[in-house]
Amino acid sequence: MSKKVLPAGILKAVPADFIVQEIARGRNGNPFITELSLESIIEGYDSRFPVTVFCMSKVRWETKRALREVARLLGVPQQNVCCQGLKDKHGYTSQLISVRGPFREGFWHKDIALEQLYGQWDDLQRGKNWGNQFTINIRSDATATDLNLEAVEEFLNVFGSQRLGEPGSHEIGRLLLEGQFDEAVRMLLDGRMSAKDLIEARKASGGSWVDALLHSSYRHYFRFEVGKWQSYLWNQLAQEELAAGKVAGQDQRLPMWQPDAAVVERYRHLWNPPDKLHPEAMQELDRQRRPVLARAENFQAKHRNGVWRLSFALRPSVYATVALSQLFQLEEKHEHR
Secondary structure, X not given: OOOOOOOEEEEOOOHXXXXXXXXXXXXXXXXXXXXXXXXXXXXXXXXXXXXXXEEEEEEOOOHHHHHHHHHHHHOOOHHHEEEOOOOOOOOEXXXXXXXXXXXXXXOOOOOEEEEEEEEEOOOOOOOOOOEEEEEEEEEOOOOHHHOOHHHHHOEEOXXXXXXXXXXXXXXXXXXXXOOOHHHHHHHHHHOOOHHHHHHHHHHHXXXXXXXXXXXXXXXXXXXHHHHHHHHHHHHHHHHHHHHOOOOOOOOOEEEOOOXXXXXXXXXXXXXXXXXXXXXXXXXXXXXXXXXXXXXXXXXXXXXEOOEEEEEEEEOOOOOHHHHHOOOOEEEEOOOOO
16 A cells, blocks of 8 residues: 655744744743743842752744854853753744853844743753744645544654754764764865864864864864764664654664664664774763654644644754654745844
């Protein structure tokens, strides 16, 4: 039996078509949806707490670049600004960020707003939020009978294109792990997004390209490249396991690649690593076990005048575009600046 062809759907025509609000955990541990705002409200540093938590709203900015901009405008080191997850550049998003130490009270940016919330003792950590709430417009002629809404109740939890980046760029992480830094630098300098960051890191380090890769200002990007290679490998293994009927349910997890003998053997047909890997790259490995299946929670869909308005929640590291690709053949048409 042939697989049903999914209806076409246009995504991210304008930022308001793709709204992402982080579902954070408050100081009492209860989840709450971060509010979108266009206005910054900053009361000033409270010396009773080393860390200040803000809600950051942004539009048309990648999270990592927005954090750099926040650090610059608040007058704090880049490594003192942390978040719990990355949010899409081509959307209107809100999330918690933490800032360690004193900061400037004046903050204004046309695309980024900060609302000061409270002080605490620890920096925010990646993946410690409850998840994300999505409100998304899909422009499509599809009717209600064209959509199989049951498809978003359980789907393969692969990493999306936001994580994997440009086609073939996942190989950079492999090169870093194998210690082939010169080749990794060549690929990074050829990339549309990566070259500027690496060039700035080299200026900051005052040394070679290898020094730039290992400089503290580039650490986030270094970790991200290693993670892309792990994500690529995980996607391949998960797809194989599903095709082989080895996926039993939503509680099943697969390990990300890591230097554990059993895990290395499980991935060996996808990557046969050298005996010795680079220690700096090894430090950046994600050692989690990722759920193989995911679901969209509290899913709601309304259709009017050729636009589907979809609302749902996803757990951390589950990609909205992966969920939506169960319903539509997606085409992203980003608004150009």
